[in-house]
Amino acid sequence: MPKLRLPKIPATHITPETVWSSRRTWLRQAGMGALALGAGQIMPAWASKDAAAGAGSLADQLTSEDAITSYNNFYEFGTGKTDPYDYAGNMTLSPWSIRVEGEVAKPQVFDLDRLKKLAAIEERIYRMRCVEGWSMVIPWNGYSLSNLLKVVEPTSKAKFVEFTTAMQVDTMPGLRRRIINWPYVEALRIDEASHPLTTLVFGVYGKDLLGQNGAPVRLAVPWKYGFKSGKSIVRIRLLEEMPLTSWVDVAPEEYGFYANVNPQVPHPRWSQATERRIGGGMFAPKVETLMFNGYGDQVASLYAGMDLKRNY
Numbered sequence: 001m002p003k004l005r006l007p008k009i010p011a012t013h014i015t016p017e018t019v020w021s022s023r024r025t026w027l028r029q030a031g032m033g034a035l036a037l038g039a040g041q042i043m044p045a046w047a048s049k050d051a052a053a054g055a056g057s058l059a060d061q062l063t064s065e066d067a068i069t070s071y072n073n074f075y076e077f078g079t080g081k082t083d084p085y086d087y088a089g090n091m092t093l094s095p096w097s098i099r100v101e102g103e104v105a106k107p108q109v110f111d112l113d114r115l116k117k118l119a120a121i122e123e124r125i126y127r128m129r130c131v132e133g134w135s136m137v138i139p140w141n142g143y144s145l146s147n148l149l150k151v152v153e154p155t156s157k158a159k160f161v162e163f164t165t166a167m168q169v170d171t172m173p174g175l176r177r178r179i180i181n182w183p184y185v186e187a188l189r190i191d192e193a194s195h196p197l198t199t200l201v202f203g204v205y206g207k208d209l210l211g212q213n214g215a216p217v218r219l220a221v222p223w224k225y226g227f228k229s230g231k232s233i234v235r236i237r238l239l240e241e242m243p244l245t246s247w248v249d250v251a252p253e254e255y256g257f258y259a260n261v262n263p264q265v266p267h268p269r270w271s272q273a274t275e276r277r278i279g280g281g282m283f284a285p286k287v288e289t290l291m292f293n294g295y296g297d298q299v300a301s302l303y304a305g306m307d308l309k310r311n312y
Contacts, residue, residue, distance in 0.1 A: 061137060061277070062125070062137050062138070062139055063136040063137050063138060063277065063278055063279045064279050065204070065205045067136070067278050067279035068136060068138055068204060068205070068213065069085065069204075069210055069212060069213060070082060070085045070212075071085075071278055072084040072085065072212045072213065073130070073226060073227070074088065074174075074212055074214070074231055075174050075179050075180065075184070076165065076166075076167070076168075076172040076174045076175055076182075076184065076232075077172055077173060077174050077212070078173060078174045079174070079179065083173075083174070084211070084212030085212050087171070087172070087173055088171075088210065088211025088212040088215075089210075089211060090170075090171040090211075091168060091171050091172075091211040091215065091232070092168060092171065093211070093215050093216050094112070094216075095111065095112075096111070096112045096216050096217070096234075097109050097110060097111045097112070097234070098110050098115065098217065098233055098234060098235065098236060099234070099235045099236070100148070100152045100235075100236045100237075100238075101235070101236075101237055101238075102158070102162075102237035102238040102239055103154060103155045103157045103158035103238040103239060103240055104152040104153055104154055104155060104158065104238050105152070105153035105154075105155060106151070106152050106153050107152065108151070108152060110148070112216055112217065115148070115200070115202075115217060116202060118143070118147050118148055118151065119143035119144070119147040120143060121141055121142060121143055121202060121203070122141070122142075122143060123139050123140070123141055123206070124139070124140050124141075124142065124199055124220070125137065125138070125139050125140075126138055126140060126197075126199075126220055126222035127222060127293055127294060128220070128222060128226055128229070128293075129224075129225055129226060129261050129275065129289070129293045130225065130226045130278075131225045131226070131227065131255075131267060131272075132270065133270060133271070133272070133274065133275050133276060134275060134276055134277070134278045135275045135276070135277055135278065135293075136277065136278050136279070137277070138204060138220075139204060139205055139206075140199060140201045140203070140204055140220050141201065141202055141203035141204060141206060142199045142200050142201035142202050142203070142220065143199065143200060144195075144196045144197075144198065144199060144200070145193055145194070145198045145199065145200045145219065146193075146194045146195075146196065146198070147200075148200060148236075149161070149190075149193065149194060149238075152238075154190065154238050155238075157240040158190050158238040158239070158240070159189065159190055159239065159240055159241070159242075160187050160188065160189055160190060160238070160239045160240075160241070160242055160243060161187060161188050161189075161190055161193040161236060161237070161238055161239075162185060162186070162187040162235075162236065162237040162238075162239055162243045162245075163185070163186050163187065163188075163219060163230035163233050163235070163236055164183050164184070164185050164230075164233065164234055164235040164236075164237075165183055165184040165185075165230055165231055165232050165233060165234065166183070166232040166233075166234045167182055167183045179250075180246045180247070180249065180250050181246065181249060181250075184230070184231075184246050185243065185244070185245050185246050186219075186227070186228055186229075186230040186245050186246065187239075187242070187243045187245050187257070188221065188228070189302075190238070191302055192221070192299075192302060195298075195299060195302065197221070197222055197223065197295065197298060197299065198219070198220075198221050199219070199220040199221075199222075200217060200218075200219065201214070201217065201218045201219065201220045202216065202217055211232075213231070214229075214230075214231025214232050214233075215232060216232070217232070217233055218230060218231040218232065218233060219231075219233065222293055222295055223260060223261060223292040223293045223294075223295040223296075223298075223299045224258075224259045224260055224261060224293070225259045225260075225261060227247055227255065227259065228259045242257065245257060253268060254267060254268050254269070256311065256312035257311075258303075258308075258311050258312060259312070260292060260303070260308065260312075261289065261290070261291065261292055261293040262291060262292075262308055262309070262312065263288070263289040263290070263291065264291075264308075264309065265308070265309050265312050272289055273288070273289055274286040274287065274288060274289055275287060275289050
């Protein structure tokens with residue numbers, strides 16, 4: 001496994017007070033950040049529960065755009081946290097399409113323009129958790145993946161949804177190293193993929209995604225660890241059997257299929273009980289890691305009756 005590189009985020013990358021203050025006002029006026037998802041309202045659990053866990057004012061601070069775009073895991077560009085920032089600008093992003101196939105009644109190829117028109121794109125403020133004990137609060141722009149799945153009409157055999165990341169050998173230097181068996185593959189159970197919080201993302205901070213953040217289209221699954229949110233997606237397959245995902249293939253003792261944020265299950269090489277917010281520096285205060293990253297009220301029912309230590 002590659003050696004962990006700790007973040008080097010300068011003080012200038014911390015969210016400016018004017019930004020997070022205005023966001024805090026907006027969140028308060030919006031009922032602590034209730035997000036319009038489909039016909040109902042879903043509260044971003046981090047907003048209220050972090051305060052209860054002792055996070056205080058950290059709960060309503062967005063991670064700065066600079067930090068979001070300069071500290072990334074995207075091994076196709078390299079294992080260093082700044083490698084995606086250094087190299088992703090060379091990606092070919094147009095034309096772009098996603099092939100959706102497998103256990104669906106209507107397999108199709110969607111170009112980016114059509115994808116963006118399937119549903120209204122909205123801002124969704126999600127807390128995202130990295131495995132190494134760091135987290136971000138990110139204003140993604142996208143819509144529920146379920147909108148796409150409805151168009152292709154999953155069959156009764158569809159139990160899992162697999163996502164495959166692009167391979168651009170000329171622009172992705174990390175592909176020259178056998179870090180994993182390329183291409184990168186992740187997957188969700190179909191009920192996880194259909195949950196309204198699971199988001200097909202096209203932008204961040206109201207702008208189109210940059211390559212290092214998974215341009216031009218990626219996934220965001222806020223109650224799971226970051227590696228479950230596939231970037232630069234080119235294929236989606238609906239399957240009857242659980243697929244072999246990249247990190248389960250490489251290190252099954254460290255990365256399970258579900259990858260739900262569970263502070264009660266320590267990673268073999270570090271604790272997952274606490275975290276620091278990226279953008280606050282190495283001496284940012286630690287906060288308690290919340291079960292399901294704070295989204296338990298919305299997603300815990302998906303795992304009723306499961307042993308979440310065994311199914312990690």
